[in-house]
Amino acid sequence: MDNDFLTIALPKGKLLIDSIQRLSRIGIECQHVNEDSRKLFYDLPQSKVKIIICRATDIPTYVEYGAADLGIVGKDTLLEENKDVIELLDLKFGYCRFVVAMPEGSVPPKHSNGEYDLSGLNHQRVATKFPRVAETFFSELGMQVNPIKLHGNIELAPCVGLAEMIVDIVSTGKTLRENHLLEVAPILEATSRLIANRVAYRMKYERIKDITGKLRNDMNEEVLDVQSL
Amino acid sequence: MLRTNLGQRIPEGMRDLLPEEIALQENLEREVLVLFQQWSYQKVLSPTLEFTACVQPDVEQVDSLYKFFDRDGRILALRPELTTPIARLVSTRMRGANLPLRLCYGADVFRNSSVRYREFRQVGVELIGADQELADAEVIALAVEAIACLGLKNFQFNLGHMGIFSGLLLEAGVEEGFRQKLEEALARKDMVGVERLVQQSGLPERVQELLLRLPHFHGGEEILDEVLDWSSLPTIREAVESLRRIYRYLNYFGVQEYVSLDLGILRGFSYYTGAVFEGYVAGIGFPVLEGGRYDSLYADFGVPQPATGFAIHLGSMLELFPLPSIAGVDILVYGSDPQEIIRLSRALRLQGKKVEMVLETIDRDAAETMARLKSISEVRLAGEEVPENE
Numbered sequence: 001m002d003n004d005f006l007t008i009a010l011p012k013g014k015l016l017i018d019s020i021q022r023l024s025r026i027g028i029e030c031q032h033v034n035e036d037s038r039k040l041f042y043d044l045p046q047s048k049v050k051i052i053i054c055r056a057t058d059i060p061t062y063v064e065y066g067a068a069d070l071g072i073v074g075k076d077t078l079l080e081e082n083k084d085v086i087e088l089l090d091l092k093f094g095y096c097r098f099v100v101a102m103p104e105g106s107v108p109p110k111h112s113n114g115e116y117d118l119s120g121l122n123h124q125r126v127a128t129k130f131p132r133v134a135e136t137f138f139s140e141l142g143m144q145v146n147p148i149k150l151h152g153n154i155e156l157a158p159c160v161g162l163a164e165m166i167v168d169i170v171s172t173g174k175t176l177r178e179n180h181l182l183e184v185a186p187i188l189e190a191t192s193r194l195i196a197n198r199v200a201y202r203m204k205y206e207r208i209k210d211i212t213g214k215l216r217n218d219m220n221e222e223v224l225d226v227q228s229l
Numbered sequence: 230m231l232r233t234n235l236g237q238r239i240p241e242g243m244r245d246l247l248p249e250e251i252a253l254q255e256n257l258e259r260e261v262l263v264l265f266q267q268w269s270y271q272k273v274l275s276p277t278l279e280f281t282a283c284v285q286p287d288v289e290q291v292d293s294l295y296k297f298f299d300r301d302g303r304i305l306a307l308r309p310e311l312t313t314p315i316a317r318l319v320s321t322r323m324r325g326a327n328l329p330l331r332l333c334y335g336a337d338v339f340r341n342s343s344v345r346y347r348e349f350r351q352v353g354v355e356l357i358g359a360d361q362e363l364a365d366a367e368v369i370a371l372a373v374e375a376i377a378c379l380g381l382k383n384f385q386f387n388l389g390h391m392g393i394f395s396g397l398l399l400e401a402g403v404e405e406g407f408r409q410k411l412e413e414a415l416a417r418k419d420m421v422g423v424e425r426l427v428q429q430s431g432l433p434e435r436v437q438e439l440l441l442r443l444p445h446f447h448g449g450e451e452i453l454d455e456v457l458d459w460s461s462l463p464t465i466r467e468a469v470e471s472l473r474r475i476y477r478y479l480n481y482f483g484v485q486e487y488v489s490l491d492l493g494i495l496r497g498f499s500y501y502t503g504a505v506f507e508g509y510v511a512g513i514g515f516p517v518l519e520g521g522r523y524d525s526l527y528a529d530f531g532v533p534q535p536a537t538g539f540a541i542h543l544g545s546m547l548e549l550f551p552l553p554s555i556a557g558v559d560i561l562v563y564g565s566d567p568q569e570i571i572r573l574s575r576a577l578r579l580q581g582k583k584v585e586m587v588l589e590t591i592d593r594d595a596a597e598t599m600a601r602l603k604s605i606s607e608v609r610l611a612g613e614e615v616p617e618n619e
Binding site: 066067075086088199202203205 | 385387417418419420421422424445447489491507509510511512513514515516
């Protein structure tokens, strides 16, 4: 761990562009960072920052072990990975929701308040990339379900009889509709977070505090800009 | 019976230590224990197995214990740490000992969840029966010296106090449910969750601001004045002044430059009650040393008394050090007559030499080659020379 340099882990995929924009706006010039170049490691000597690009699900691990001092990652990943890292700031981009969804034809009956009655779904199979989130949600309802861990295309599982329902993240709901799935219960909302290694947060406190403060101010200014339009 | 594939592996989080590796760990441990003894700490050892009722009495708590049953069906656990077993030991067999009591240990602990090692060496101290700030300072100064005596350069200690945050919650009169949620979020180090909880709490703005800033208060003595400017609640003032006295003592101990004040060191769901501290070393992503005051633990064993201490996760930081070369054998003894070989080897060992016996009959050339390969400087013939080309 070089004390002068700060290593920041950014996730491949949809959060990368926003992450790069945010960091560039607060003076960490990293517009040239992108995931298509096959380069996974960028040195930014001017900002005394190193950037590493990795899979979103691995970011909490990199940060927990201190291989990266800071990371940007979705709250969804953070909840599922459950690593020992400091969650510093809600960056408020990459909004998505965790939902329970079922095939349109087999949704459960509704309560009088309009919510679906999930109580008939005990011991059913739930396909998901997030077994931990799914398990927690159902057990808090006093229910028992069987999560089936998949790594992608969760929507497929109910169509072919692998599972009765799915727990997945949705942003617009388009994928659900296309696969004739209906949301039967919201679980929680997630946005991207700035996370820090426990030791880096102490040993590189001033630098991390500076970056956190700048990212926070940058978000506030953005809100003001939108309001003044 | 031929071992299966499983029988040739070791459980996750366990490891074998080869000669250089165990030598390294023992060397480091010896350095630290000599230091502890210089500070008047006496070594004790508690058993590897304890009743779970001792080390984790709260059955609701999610724990990381390795558990077993004894023959009477009672639940046993491998010790996950030494502080609680030592509290049991002091409260039973050492009850009535002269206080304050200074004890130290070096032992393996077992945690069925650790990120890296599930069995690792800990060395630490407990200072029992002393509530003075000087006792806190002594233990912190010893912690700094222990890390320094390992030869580490790039390290840092952060010192906080449990009483400031809990004092604030107490004085603000927050309801139990809120307090619990807040402590849960803090234990998870989920500052976004803390922020959300506080903003939705409806607490006075001043209290909200303080709750949000406290976990990030970090610096020298000036932050203590800053806290007092924010709040003059008696419990907070008491904790702040206590921290100030400890911090000043650290200056007399000559270790203050290594210690930052950090009110964000808050340990949820732990036995700590007062000053708490952590040690960090560049290159290791988690604290290598944890300690603090725990004034209520001894009451749980029926002998209420204050105490403070720390533990170094020695086994988790071995990778920071180069492996030592192991002092070799002095003399290789060879010959053709076992009786002569044994007699000469015994005589040399009585003189304090490290001696290796050649178990088969070889000639001088072969013995010299063997000695060179094993870095043994001297070769001695026992009895008569083996005839060449026998």
